[in-house]
Amino acid sequence: MNKNFVSFLMSTGKKHVTLNGDSNLSVEDVLSIARKCLPVHIKLTPEKKQRMQDSYDHMMEQVRNGIPIYGTNSSFGAQAGRLHHDGDEEERVKIARRISESILIADVSVGPSLPKDVVRAAMLIRVNMLLPGMSAVKLDDLSIFIEMLNKDITPIVGSYGSIGASGDLAQNCRILNAAMQRSTTKVIDRNGVTRTADNALTAAGLKKLELGPKAGLGLVNGDNFSTAAAALLFVDTVQLMLLNTAVSALIIQALRGTDRSFHPILSGVRLHPGQKFAALLYRKLLQGSKLSYQEMSGHKLRESGVKVQDGYSLRCLSQFFAPHWENLIRIKDTITTNINSVSDNPIWVPPDYATDGEKPWQWVSGGNFLGIHMAESIDQMRKILTHITKVNDRHLARLINRNENNGLPDNLSDNKSLTKCTFKGIQIQMGMMEVYSSVLSIPVTTFFGVHEEDNQDITAHGLTSWLLAKENLRLARYAVATNLIASMQAVDLRAVNEPEGKGKELLSPATQYLYDFIRKSIPYIDTDQSLSHYLEDIYNKISDPDTIAQLTEPLLDLLE
Template sequence: MEHFNYGIDFLTVGKALQIAKGETKGTLSASSIEQVEKSAQAVEDIVSGERTVYGINTGFGPLCTTKISAKDTRELQYNILKSHSVGVGKPIDPTIAQLMLILKAHSLAQGFSGIQLSTIERIIWHIDNQAIPVVPEQGSVGASGDLAPLAHLFLPLIGLGEVYFKGERMSTERLFQITGLQPVALGPKEGLALINGTQFIAAHAVMVVDRLYNCLSHADIIGAMMIEALMGSAKPFSPRLHEIRPFKGNRHVAHRIRVLLEGSEILNAHINCGRVQDPYSLRCIPQVHGSSRNAWLHLKELLEVELNAVTDNPIILSAEETISGGNFHGQPMALPLDYAALAAAEIGNISDRRIYLSLEGKVEGLPQLLMNDTGINSGFMLPQYTSAALVSENKSLCFPASADSIPTSLGQEDHVSMGSISGRKALQIIGNLEQILAIELLCAAQAFDFRRPLRSGPALEACHAYVRTKIDHADKDRIFADDIQKARTIITERKLIALTQSEMAQKESPFHVEFENY
């Protein structure tokens, strides 16, 4: 098994997900242990000395001028975990909570937070043993750190809250009975170090990067299937066209479509047809999909900075030097998450237009509603209703959460990012997008059947053949919700990406490293 050194190695989205899945083991190196212990000692020296340092021997937020006695500094840390556990709503996905633990362990292990080694080791125990805290989804304003969700995340350290463990949701008290664990003895500043940070936002962003990548890859594949089914032209994907407007995402998508269409009999069969140009939803795939790719790349690049950052406050450099700043503010992630949400919604928007095109019956060889015997059958009319509903819902979710700010903490925290909402909304939109693409895949596969005996290129033929192992061609009406679910599973299990990988690997895009690795 691969090892990752918390606090030392460079954390990426892919590496974080590997640790969460148990494919890579996170450990503490000797150098990070030394730095953590040095920082913890600096906090102890501050407590025993005369200096006043925010969060160590003062209250929090608007209580920052309230001095806390040395004997009360430890109790202060327990109180902050309890008082800040005010989250509401449904629990977040346990995978996101697991990622929060991983991201926090990596940040704390850099040794600027004054936390005890034993506390980080307990966090790593939770990661390694899949004892995942239950964290409500609502309550963070995305500044001063993701205070409420992080407070819930770390209640189990002091014997409170709930966890998921071995397939069961249970109290931490029950977890301790099963495992023999005891509550952690928190030292000065530890409670503050645990709840200050952007790990709720960043964990959501990790999932956005991963799931949006999957949607973008499938949108290219399904869009290429629709080009074949609707007898579209390959000219809009010409490299010469995109070299004179050289956006990276556009050029990458155009390259991918060219590779997917290579060797197609269908393309050659209508090369001399009288149609001058295709509708935008076919012709402008590189421009639309490519723009969303650029937004994805922007989020990925900024997130990699955040994953390896220290977002605590104050920062402990030594007993003599501490900095009270704003590294906990979620704005650097809130803006690109809102951008990525819009990018995801637009992929659904253009996908729905291709679905509609496939149903019109205006393309030679394709029956209206993609079924020969309509009248008694409605064909694929109603799946498009669902895609339209999802596209509209996504539009309503696109209002940027980062455009808002409501002062908190009696005005001490007078500008906040709302990045936690940005992350949650982005994942909602991506969930809807997966369903829209599933509907397009159904329609594309159905329309593809009407092109027989002509065949497409090897990559798209392999994709179509796989779909047909899971979903039969529809000659009459049936419960299409079942087919949509099967198609979504094909997408979420990334089957079509795997089927096209060898073709793509033989003819890699110049931008392969940037857009295909994370």
């Protein structure tokens, strides 16, 4: 593990993203389109354009010839036995168009609106999944989606409705309805104004999407919303993991812990790459601290009664988070694979994929829409977020406890405090968040039912897992925000007899910037008072993509 793992968090100066059907769309590209609203272009070679045209032409020929094709001249799902291929060629095509339009029965997404960045990422990924030219979808249809992205027109899509089996049908159908300029569908324009799709797209000069045979199914039958949600959650989780590492280093200093728990020998004789990665970060974050014991070269004497080794939540940090760093690498690879995969059903077999004796361009019915990889990835990230919350709970418990904090006052209270309970309330609150977070880490992938007339009897529920992850991310951010405030209180208490501002000088050079970040808006707490407004302030700051990028940038520099 090295800096390359987190390179997607650093700006490369890209001014646009180009989709070329070569399966090279990256997490960084998705982030750029979703949150930075960079322009996106499609640029296909003549050969790739021809493949898209060939799959469409063969599908149309098969429709005209009355060949049964799932979801094209048959009904959907459990009704696939209902074939609609009678009549002459013109009538068969007309019926296939009606079937294509009838997929909109799945536009049932309701509930809280998905964030704009998830919707934009999902639209980008859907286009990318169709560019390999095996879904019999026309390039002109995909261009409408790209125009919507570039004109910053975002459909309002509900969070509820997807079971992640035939992809994210409910959410994708909402995008489809917007592209078809339905007056019942709402969008947000580039000025943040809610408008009807017909009004907004017409005003922006976009043509109306008209569905041909198979187009409706092809545009909605994929797990691109689950993939978009997983990709953006991945970015947020990695950033929070990095910031949490720095906060843990602050806690070690505030508690007068040792850097020797991260001695290179430990990862040298236990060769887990995540442990080596984490230990390196902790060594660099603690180097030069005047509070933590600097013991890379050997143990130093402790005061009487001070333990010669730190508690588990301090000295086991690199081991505890090691699997999570390693899992995040695998999750990134899995998401990248899915971003660049064909997620649809049915698809057509081009010559280079035909088996021995198989005539090319026949259709295949399979399960590439099943979003299980994304559901599993999101499940894993929810567990990571819960561990962040739990560790912060343990750290705060040590900070406020005189028996465990190596000389800090009860509840991080100043001498002016009458009750000596200054941080007691916030520590009780952390206990609530820790329990809630534990509940939110239960895997969704083991909780699935039988749906849609017994047809969808294996499902994924990636967006269901993401709904829990969104809440769990909120808790983990609150936990990190809490200990950013608490650690600075502890550091200033260590310097209580020193001139004002000396607390910062006790910290390691690599963590002093966090002191400035906190003290810019949160004062030293010298009297008992409500702390919730301070907590909300820091939570909002570290939830802002630009702010957390600034806070993690110095950590990326440590990995050079």
